[in-house]
Every structure is written in structure tokens, then in C-alpha cells.
Amino acid sequence: MKRDINGAACYAYTGGKPFDPALPTVVFIHGAQNDHSVWALQSRYLAHHGYSVLAVDLPGHGRSGGPALVSIEALAAWLVAFLEEAGVQRAILAGHSMGSLIALEAASRAGGIVAGLALLGATYPMKVSDALLETARSDEAAAIDMVNVWSHSSIAHKPSCPGPGFSVMGGARRLMQRMSARNPDGLFHTDFAACNAYANGEAAAATVQCPVLFVFGAKDVMTPPRSTKLLTGLLTHGRIVTVDAGHQLMAEAPDAVLDALSGFAAAALK
Incomplete structure (x- = not known):
């Protein structure tokens, strides 16, 4: 599904079903x-089990045009505008890593439609080392390789991989390389600097009642997990699910992540 937001064409995957x-x-x-494809299993399953799905490509990522936005606040404002343009009436916001900060900030701005908030691979503050930020600025290819290694728990992939010969690490690395090719204006550094x-995480969390x-x-x-205590302390009514995976948990533990999300959606959107 495509929408025009702030003069730029923006895309969201709807899981193979028309958006309703x-x-x-x-x-x-x-x-x-990254782009919407990191949610491939979870988005498609839920779209075929009673939900509408919007797996967005953020500005400057994937199929969405425009420059990449430089702050979490700007990305959250863009997301709220996308939901309004799409006519969303009631939603769960599920964000991974940088996306979790966007979801948190957006929930504080559009609380009326947000029935639930799912934060995956989340922490606050989400500090990035000076060394990684500088590498992202000066040698994006090297930064991609560094983050790809750190984001996976091992090079031995789990039985839930899509098929023989599929490499979770190779797929993640190729996706980041593809994002660089599609948007060569320092996308990696822009994203990590925004995180x-x-x-504003504490102020945003104080408004979340869902x-x-x-x-x-x-x-x-x-x-x-040890870095998440401030965030979980701010949202004390949150439920914690831990899966056997590294940072790329949607790829390394796709079924466990799907189970957690589908159960949460059923309860929050009943």
C-alpha cells in the first residue's frame, strides 16, 4: 500500500491482504x-488471521521515498501521519530496536488509537558507541559487518530458517547493503544517531496507559537484557517475554516472536 506523506510516496506491506x-x-x-521485510512471517500470518497489517518502510528506507528523518520524534510524527492517512482506527504498534523508540514516541502522540504497544529488542536510552557512530560515518560497509555480527547469537542457524541453504546472517547483511545502495546519503549513521x-523516552512512557x-x-x-531495567521500570504494567535469540530475534526465533505477538494482539484488540 502506498500513501503520500509530506510530499513523499511512502509504502507499507499489508501481508498479502487488502488493507481494511x-x-x-x-x-x-x-x-x-532495515525495511518491512524483517517482519515477513509475523506480518503475513496476522494479515491472514483476522487483522489488518501495516509493515511500514520508514522514509528513505525500502520502497518509501524522501530523505531519512534525523530524529525519533520526526519519525514518530511521520508514523502518526501515515496512520491517519490510512484511516487506522485501532492499532497495536510493534517496533523493533529503533522502531521500538518510534513506537513508544508515537504512542504518546496518538494514544487514542493505540490499543497496545509491543517493544522488541528495545532499551532506553539507546546509546550507540562513539566508535560505531564514527565507523558508520566513515566506512558504512564496515559498520554493517560489525552490526550484523553483533545482532546474531551465532552463525549456526535455527531449524526455523525458511529452507535449506538460507543464511539468516547473510540475509540480514544483504538487506543492510541494499538499504545503503538505495539511499547512499549516510542512512546507517542517520538511523543510529537518531537512536x-x-x-524523550521517560516523558513518552509516562503517557502510555495501554x-x-x-x-x-x-x-x-x-x-x-541488563540494559532494559529503566524502560521496564517506566512501563511497569508491561509483560516480558524472553526468546532464545540475539538482537535479530524476528529472524532467529520467528515462531516464538509470532506466538508472543499473536497472543498479545488477541488480548489487546479483543
Whole structure:
């Protein structure tokens, strides 16, 4: 599905079903240097089981045009505008990594339609090391390789991989490379700098009254479980699910993530 937001064509994957704003909606928000495809299993399943789905490509990512936005606040405002343009009436916002910050900020701005908030691979503050930020600025290819290694728990992939010969790490690396090719204006650095600079998480969390689901990877070294105590403390009514995965938990533990999301959607959107 395509919409025009702020003069730029923007895209959201609808899971292989026509988007129906009258249905309860699950909105998927990807992380840095990614696009909607990281939610392939989860978005398609829910679209075929009673929900409308919008797996967005953020500006400057995937099939969405325009420059990449430089702050979490600007990305959240864009997301709210997309939901309004699409006619969404009631939704769960599910965000991964950078997308979790966008979901949190957007929930504070569009609380009337947000029935639930699912935060995956999330932490706050989401600080990025100076070394990684500088590498992202000066050598994006090297930064992609660094993050790809850190985002996976091992090079031995799980039985839930799509098929023989499929490489989870190889697919993630190729996706980030593809984002660089489609948007060569320092996309990686723009995304990670936005995460690093976001400082409104406590104020945003204070406004959230809807149900909250946290999904953490037990082996995540990008947003490790020990770093999440401030965020979970701000949202004390949140439920925590831990899966056997690294930071790329949708790929490494797709069925466990789907189980958590589908159960949460059924409860929050009943």
C-alpha cells in the first residue's frame, strides 16, 4: 500500500491482504538500516488471521521515498501521519530496536488509537558507541559487518530458517547493503544517531496507559537484557517475554516472536 506523506510516496506491506481500516490493525516498525521485510512471517500470518497489517518502510528506507528523518520524534510524527492517512482506527504498534523508540514516541502522540504497544529488542536510552557512530560515518560497509555480527547469537542457524541453504546472517547483511545502495546519503549513521540522541523516552512512557509487551532476546548484545531495567521500570504494567535469540530475534526465533505477538494482539484488540 502506498500513501503520500509530506510530499513523499511512502509504502507499507499489508501481508498479502487488502488493507481494511475497519479491522483491528497491527503496525510493524522496523529498525535501523532495515525495511518491512524483517517482519515477513509475523506480518503475513496476522494479515491472514483476522487483522489488518501495516509493515511500514520508514522514509528513505525500502520502497518509501524522501530523505531519512534525523530524529525519533520526526519519525514518530511521520508514523502518526501515515496512520491517519490510512484511516487506522485501532492499532497495536510493534517496533523493533529503533522502531521500538518510534513506537513508544508515537504512542504518546496518538494514544487514542493505540490499543497496545509491543517493544522488541528495545532499551532506553539507546546509546550507540562513539566508535560505531564514527565507523558508520566513515566506512558504512564496515559498520554493517560489525552490526550484523553483533545482532546474531551465532552463525549456526535455527531449524526455523525458511529452507535449506538460507543464511539468516547473510540475509540480514544483504538487506543492510541494499538499504545503503538505495539511499547512499549516510542512512546507517542517520538511523543510529537518531537512536543515540533520543531523550524523550521517560516523558513518552509516562503517557502510555495501554497494555505493553516486551520481547527480549536472551543472547542480545546490542540491547542486552541488563540494559532494559529503566524502560521496564517506566512501563511497569508491561509483560516480558524472553526468546532464545540475539538482537535479530524476528529472524532467529520467528515462531516464538509470532506466538508472543499473536497472543498479545488477541488480548489487546479483543
